[in-house]
Amino acid sequence: MKIDILTLFPEMFTGFLNESIVRRAIEKQLVEINIINFRSFSKLSNHQVDDTPYGGGGGMVLRLEPLIDAIESIQKKDSKIILLSPEGKTFHQKKAFELKKEKHIILICGHYEGFDERIHEFIDDEISIGDYILTGGELPAMIVTDSVVRLIDGVIKESSYQNESFQNQLLDYPTYTKPAVFRGYEVPEVLLNGNHEKIKAWRKEQQQKKTETKRPDLLRGESHD
Numbered sequence: 733m734k735i736d737i738l739t740l741f742p743e744m745f746t747g748f749l750n751e752s753i754v755r756r757a758i759e760k761q762l763v764e765i766n767i768i769n770f771r772s773f774s775k776l777s778n779h780q781v782d783d784t785p786y787g788g789g790g791g792m793v794l795r796l797e798p799l800i801d802a803i804e805s806i807q808k809k810d811s812k813i814i815l816l817s818p819e820g821k822t823f824h825q826k827k828a829f830e831l832k833k834e835k836h837i838i839l840i841c842g843h844y845e846g847f848d849e850r851i852h853e854f855i856d857d858e859i860s861i862g863d864y865i866l867t868g869g870e871l872p873a874m875i876v877t878d879s880v881v882r883l884i885d886g887v888i889k890e891s892s893y894q895n896e897s898f899q900n901q902l903l904d905y906p907t908y909t910k911p912a913v914f915r916g917y918e919v920p921e922v923l924l925n926g927n928h929e930k931i932k933a934w935r936k937e938q939q940q941k942k943t944e945t946k947r948p949d950l951l952r953g954e955s956h957d
């Protein structure tokens with residue numbers, strides 16, 4: 733899989749691409765991630781990429797030409813072009829699994845007041861990471877990329893995400909590690925006795941209970957379309 737990220741702030745991605753699982757996935761060539769500064773596609777003086785909004789009002793709007801030129805320089809027949817925007821559908825794990833199947837994803841990070849509305853003529857999808865406003869699309873791009881990359885075959889063990897939260901509309905089961913007693917708080921007995929059947933049953937029951945308490949909307953299947 734290839735992921736191209738269009739941004740005006742490429743340095744924000746330095747840590748993200750050079751640490752932990754994402755770095756290893758790149759090193760193993762399971763994913764190729766390119767950070768492209770679309771300012772370099774501007775033909776205006778000072779490589780200007782934004783301008784004042786028609787009709788007045790505050791803030792600056794991203795001009796279309798550099799963005800579309802940048803997209804067209806990398807776009808292939810099977811590219812999926814995704815705008816990161818608070819107006820998109822809220823991102824979730826099911827969407828991450830869908831995107832994992834793509835060969836080439838182009839993520840577009842906005843900034844300032846956002847995009848010229850006509851950008852919608854040039855994209856395939858629009859993703860929000862939640863109902864709040866960030867300064868730019870860089871953090872959303874990292875969030876989408878991170879969640880998709882870890883699902884690519886060979887990046888982490890499949891067993892690591894099989895029981896994770898949001899699989900089968902459930903939250904993860906509770907996990908514990910050593911010591912068995914910490915400041916008087918004990919690890920549940922069932923996890924210490926080595927009876928794998930009992931452990932499996934207990935974990936399943938805990939997943940159900942935890943989801944009922946914390947996220948009953950998941951059990952009702954209300955969260956996502």
Ligand SMILES: C[S@@+](CC[C@H](N)C(=O)[O-])C[C@H]1O[C@@H](n2cnc3c(N)ncnc32)[C@H](O)[C@@H]1O
Pocket residue numbers: 816817818819840841842843844845846847859860861862863864865866867868869870872
């Ligand atoms: C300050 S925001 C623009 C907000 C826009 N004027 C509005 O009210 O909807 C600048 C850019 O940050 C990104 N962004 C901000 N919040 C986001 C969110 N919740 N999800 C995805 N992208 C977001 C988008 O790329 C957006 O174009």
